[in-house]
Amino acid sequence: DGGITQSPKYLFRKEGQNVTLSCEQNLNHDAMYWYRQDPGQGLRLIYYSQIVNDFQKGDIAEGYSVSREKKESFPLTVTSAQKNPTAFYLCASSFPGTGAGQPQHFGDGTRLSIL
């Protein structure tokens, strides 16, 4: 059963700590993405990767870091430099060429809260 798995579903972080959100996909997609959703807001792109060992900053990359060592995995680290990390984080993947008709598929998200 193919899909995107995000873990954990809920995550709590103390101020000053880094925390890593997991995203794994078995859809054989080349491209992977991280978005952040805040109440009343759309999805804002944090980082994306079109191929293994390569990634680009999105619109709100400050305070975040990623790696793409494997095709299936695209973990997101929320660092202590992120001033307002409380949000719902969504991971997505797609075949290349979204503009050619390849929609992104999303995981069920991780809700991060600061203690």
Next chain:
Amino acid sequence: DQQVKQNSPSLSVQEGRISILNCDYTNSMFDYFLWYKKYPAEGPTFLISISSIKDKNEDGRFTVFLNKSAKHLSLHIVPSQPGDSAVYFCAASVRNRDDKIIFGKGTRLHILP
């Protein structure tokens, strides 16, 4: 500046009637448009898309209309069903440039019994 705008935060429609969700965009380079549906605490799911070479795309109860001159698209759901109650995101991208999609802020649709 928002490139994809959904000006109605919420919409209520009677079950069985037509739901019309609207979306405007500012970037004339956008040539591929998508609609996603999202339930609370879940990820968005792809609903329907349209290329800029078309002005209409239909899939079952869902139809998307594109008016390029007005930079406007709309999603029609008919007949509306209780399970359609969700947040709907409009999104747009530029073909063959990169794989980035720009999302609107979403419209919450309530289907009334």
